[in-house]
Amino acid sequence: MSRLALHRRLGTTMVSGALVIAAVAAVWALNRLDETRVSVEDGPSPTTQAQVARGAYLARAGNCATCHTERGGQPYAGGRALATPFGTVYSSNLTPDDETGLGRWSAEAFWRAMHNGRSRDGRLLYPVFPYPNYTQVTRADADALYAYLRSLPPAKAPNRAHELAFPFSTQPALAVWRALYFRPGVHRDDPVQSxxxxxxxxxxxxxxxxxxxxxxxxxxxxxxxxxxxxxxxxxxxxxxxxxxxxxxxxxxxxxxxxxxxxxxxxxxxxxxxxxxxxxxxxxxxxxxxxxxxxxxxxxxxxLPPPAPRDDVPLRATEARLAQGAALYERHCATCHGTRGEGVPGVYPLLAGNRAVRMAEPANVIRVIAKGGFLPATQGNPRPFGMPPFAHLLSDDEIAAVASYVRDSWGNRAGVVEPQVVSRLRAGSED
The missing domain is CATH 1.10.760 (Cytochrome Bc1 Complex; Chain D, domain 2)
Incomplete structure (x- = not known):
């Protein structure tokens, strides 16, 4: 190798090395933006009863118990499996147990988790915990949440290891994701708005x-x-x-x-x-x-509307619509009416229903196959529900009845193909 070629190779190597170092430094810096310094020796911070009451309300506003409570388990003790396209993440124990929960966390450490997505020990948290949204929560509200969680009965529930595919299971990969997609934020009132x-x-x-x-x-x-x-x-x-x-x-x-x-x-x-x-x-x-x-x-x-769409949905064939009409008459018309009119306050109308007419048919398919139920609330304690039909109808039949409903009574939403039903049913998690 000539001296000139050697110098060129050396120069290329040095430039490549410098770029790698610069990229690593940028990822490190972006992951440290606006971050609170937390000592692992910090213990629990004092709280007040007013904070506890406020925190209980905020925990419901954030729907925290849903993810942080395993089915049949102690509230907020974690362990619930949260499926993602990259593997399974298990929610953490938020009770004040010293060994497995938040017992030794300070308010500063909790704030850093909410605001920066970093655990007490410095690990980066996976965004299944929605810190890209929680970063806007104020410090006062984070402290109130901390106070409420500290007031819960402690549960000794060791946190389960996540089951993620490589490289998504690694901290460097998560650091790169955060450098690309996450910045700590603060909610600021818009002075133009009320x-x-x-x-x-x-x-x-x-x-x-x-x-x-x-x-x-x-x-x-x-x-x-x-x-x-x-x-x-x-x-x-x-x-x-x-x-x-x-x-x-x-x-x-x-x-x-x-x-x-x-x-x-x-x-x-x-x-x-x-x-x-x-x-x-x-x-x-x-x-x-x-x-x-x-x-x-x-x-x-x-919220401003999106730009109008001018695409025309593909209509089902007459044979497909006739098949769907027969299935609708047999399985659906008793509740939803022969003209999709429903029963006010009991069974929803289908004629002109936005959920039926959306370009994306996933929800119609899902409800026909697996049913759907309104929540039982204080204002509507005994809601009616839609039973599942997956055990009665094939993918082809579900596609037919969905196509008929989406094409009738002025809906004009477009055909549903059997392969779409198959894909959505096969990939669904209950």
Whole structure:
């Protein structure tokens, strides 16, 4: 090798090494942005009864118990398996047990977890814990949550090791993800908007973490696209509809009382909730105060709609519609009516129903196959439900009846293919 070639190779190696060092330094720096310094020797911080009461309310606003309680287990003791496209994450123990929970955590360590997504021992947390949303929670509210969790009965429940595929199981891979997609944030009131609007924005964007479901995800699991513009929930195969689009779940033309009724009871004159949102209403929003629900309604009403779509849905063949009509008459018309008119307050109408007409048919397929149930709330304690038909109908038959319902009574939403039913049914997690 000539001296010139050797110098060139050496120069290339040095440049490559410098770029690697710079990239590592950038990832390290981005993962340390706005971070609270926490000593592992810090013990529990003092709390007050007022903080505990406030924290109990905030824990319901954030629906914390749902993820941090294993089915049949002690509340907040963790251990619930949370399936992701990259493997299974197990929720952590939030009770004040010294060995397995938050017993030795300080308020500063808890704040860092909420705000920066880093555990007491310095480990980076997986964003299944929605710190990309919780980073907007104020320090005062984080301290109140900490106070409430410290007041719970301790449970000795060792945290289970996550079961993630390589390289997603590694801290360096998580550090790169955070460098690309996460920045610590602070909620700042918009001076142009009212105090009520700002309160609603804080609840929806922060503790409510509505974006965790109602936004699309890229291949690495990061939110993409417009805020609250809807997205398919991985593995569950429920579609969380756009909160902007009037053809999906946008509420700009709803009255604030109707939005409040939906969040408090699960039903309103405009529609009802099923699937994961039913659980949110049952465990969280029905317990919120009237002013907070009103504030959320004001904020949601203000979301601007997306650009109009001009695509024309593909219509099912006449033979497919005839097959669907026969199945509908046999299995559905008794409750939903021969013209999709339903029964007010009992069985939902299908004619003009936004959930039926959405471009994404996942929810229609899911409800036909596995049923759907409104939440049992104080305002609607005995809701009616939709039974599952997966044991009676094949994928082809579900596609036929879904296509018929989406094409009838003015709906004109487009055909559902059997392979779409097969894919959604095979990939769903209950």
């Amino acid at each position: 105090a009520e609007w700002n309160r609603g924005a804080y609840l929806v964007r922060g503790l409510g973490h509505c974006a965790a479901c109602h936004e699309a995800r890229n291949l690495l699991g990061a939110s993409q696209g417009l805020e609250l513009a809807g997205g398919l929930m991985p593995l569950q195969n429920w579609y969380a509809p756009s909160l902007r689009d009037p053809h999906e779940a946008g509420v700009a033309n709803w009255s604030a009382p109707d939005i409040v009724a939906l969040l408090r009871t699960g039903v309103s004159p405009q529609g009802g909730v099923l699937g994961p949102m039913a659980d949110v209403v049952y465990r969280s929003t029905q317990h919120l105060s009237e002013p907070d629900l009103q504030a959320m309604a004001i904020f949601l009403k203000s």
